[in-house]
Amino acid sequence: MNVFRRPAWAVVIALCVLAALTSRAAAEDSKPADPAAAESAPVSYAKQVLPIFREHCQGCHQPAMAKGEYVMTRFDALAKGGESGDAAIVPGKPDESNLLAQITPDAGKAEMPKDKPPLSETQVALIRRWIAEGAKDDSLAAGKPAIDAEHPPKYETPPVITALDYSPDGRLLAVSGYHEVLLHDAAKLQAGEESLVRRLVGLSERIESVRFSPDGTKLAVTGGQPGRTGEVQIWNAADAKLDLSLPVTYDTVYGVSWSPDGKLVAFGCADNTIRAIEAATGKQVLFNGAHSDWVLGTTFSTKGTHLITVSRDMTMKLIEVPTQRFVDNLTSITPGALKGGLGAVECHPTKDELLCAGSDGEPKLYKMERDKARQIGDDFNLIRKYAAMPGRVYSARFSRDGTRIAAGSSLDGKGEVWIYDAANAQVIAKNPDQGGGVFAVAFSPDGKLVAAGGFDGSVRLLDPTTGKEVSKAIPAPIAETQPVTK
Ligand code: HEC
Known part of the structure; x- marks a missing residue:
């Protein structure tokens, strides 16, 4: 040979x-x-x-x-x-x-x-x-201990938070770290107690998105090493066992979401493709190339029949799950109508209405079904716009009852979190003191808190009625002998 x-x-x-x-x-x-x-x-x-x-x-x-x-x-x-x-x-x-x-x-x-x-x-x-030739290790890591589950990362400063999610029962808060996802006891984190319960250390250095399955037993994670590898991980939340590690493309993977029945996991890729796999087997069941730039967010419709995706190409697209076919652009197709890329999308918990947000700072709500023929120049699926936040919106989420929206933004190194009334678009509360750009927000399932994380590596728990900070914690375990820089 x-x-x-x-x-x-x-x-x-x-x-x-x-x-x-x-x-x-x-x-x-x-x-x-x-x-x-x-x-x-x-x-x-x-x-x-x-x-x-x-x-x-x-x-x-x-x-x-x-x-x-x-x-x-x-x-x-x-x-x-x-x-x-x-x-x-x-x-x-x-x-x-x-x-x-x-x-x-x-x-x-x-x-x-x-x-x-x-x-x-x-x-x-x-x-x-x-x-x-002697099987020599010429990698940069040669001689250095690699980071893995037996050698979890050691932190000197808090890593930027790119993703977070509450478990459906509200007991756990999953927060991205470097090379891992940190699972915290949500109540203890809020109380300022020792709260880290599990560290999910996988192959990906950079974590881009994190979502619990609808039944809370699994956690889907996407990430990779920028410009080298992409990965989808599925973890068992109860014992931190890795069920699946799937290599996908040669760049980081974004915007993970679960189908409502918990069977499929969808995500977006930097090769402009949208993909979905069976959570249990990793088998790819959907592949679509309708976008013309990185796909940063995905969400399933309420019945799981459709996948809705957003991209840096400024569009939100509708894909039919069983046929994998592109159905429609939900956002306007008029040139110049859209300003900047879209980075966040989430389906309303009970209605086929899609919340999206991105570079223009303006969260928007669209209906999934078009009930009139498209006219060039229309933005017919648009239901309403919400007041524009300063900067780009990186994350926008519904409360579990669908009545409120939380969004996090970043501009010139500063970040804000705004809470809106989903139905009448009023701004209910604002928190402009985020210590840096905000890249991830999530409502606690009981709707009493909004967790926000971003550039400074802290999780802030906010009261969604007033916007006030209830508590703040650094989720990554920082070496105690090291000075903590904030
Ligand atoms: C889908 C999971 C999977 C992938 C991917 C995989 N392996 Fe394995 N590997 C296994 C399992 C399971 C075993 C245990 C033996 C068995 O069940 O066949 C194993 C065993 C091995 C062993 C024997 C270890 C020992 O001493 O008992 C070697 C060597 C190995 N794999 C190499 C590789 C290499 C090289 C690749 C990539 C080219 C690879 N494997 C990819 C699942 C996998």
Whole structure:
């Protein structure tokens, strides 16, 4: 199984794939990829092998979910192997390395990646050559402990909060951290007591969105490493077990939402696609490319028949779930009618009315069903607009009874939270003291609090009738010996 002995055409294909694999590194060097150099230079673990493991293996082989008791996210564990007791990698000896045996196809099938198509011949050959060359770790992380469930991040300053959500019973508040989601006991957090109950440390460095399933048993998380990998995670909320880690695209993934029956999870991607998977299996059931820029938010209609999505392309789109088809633009299609991209969308809890918000700072409510033919220039689905907040709105949510709306904004390093009456559009309360841009808001299920988080890494609990701050806490565990900068 040596790539050099393949017929010429196979080598050409191999070189093309190699060139593709190394193209990012080549781009960084601003030199064209030189296939001959790629062939003769030693295989780079960081640039060529690790991306394959990230995309095809680490989802099932990380401390939060170590299938076969095998962890591939840390270099020492990667070489060691798992429950079989066989060394996964023996440097210099590919034929004694169990990993290579597991990925080498036999009659078109390979043991690993489990229940998935085998790696390409080129990828297998590349890994073989890397092992033959001594299986060296040339990554930046070489020698440093990787962050994973057994080595949770240590914080010196509070990380920016990009996402938060209450569990449906109101007992837990999930807040994004760096490389993890922090689950807090909501009542204790409010009381200023020790409240961190679980840390959900997965593969993604950057967390973009977090939502509890309708029954509260699962937590869906999207994120990734910007410009490298995207991921959807599904966690079991009760015991912090990772059910699913799905690699998606080569950039971070946004705007996760659950179908009302809790069976599907939808999200938006930086390759402009909208996707949905079965929560239980990870199987993709919806794929749509109607948007022309990053898709930042998704929400299902009340019956789950439709998916509504918003994008930096300034539109809110309606997609039919069973057929995966684009149905309509809910926002106006008149050129110039929309100002700036849309970043947040949520369906009203009981009616097919869609709250959206974005760059123009103006939350808007649209109806899903068009009951008149579209006229060019109309914005017929619009039900009402809400007073414009200063700056961009990053997050807008309904209260559980649908009577109120909370929105969080950011302008020039300052953030505000506003509460509106959903039906008559009155501004009920404002809180302009957010210590930085606000990127995430959520009503507690009983409607008595609005949690807000953003740039300064604090969660502020606000009284939605007055806007006043009830309490404030830093959800990330900050090293006590370190000065806390705010
Ligand atoms: C969908 C989940 C999944 C994916 C993806 C996956 N594995 Fe596995 N892997 C498993 C399971 C489960 C086992 C335990 C043995 C079994 O059930 O076949 C395992 C076992 C292994 C073992 C044996 C460990 C030992 O010493 O017992 C190796 C080596 C391995 N996997 C390598 C890989 C590599 C390399 C990839 C990527 C190319 C990969 N796996 C992708 C699920 C997965």
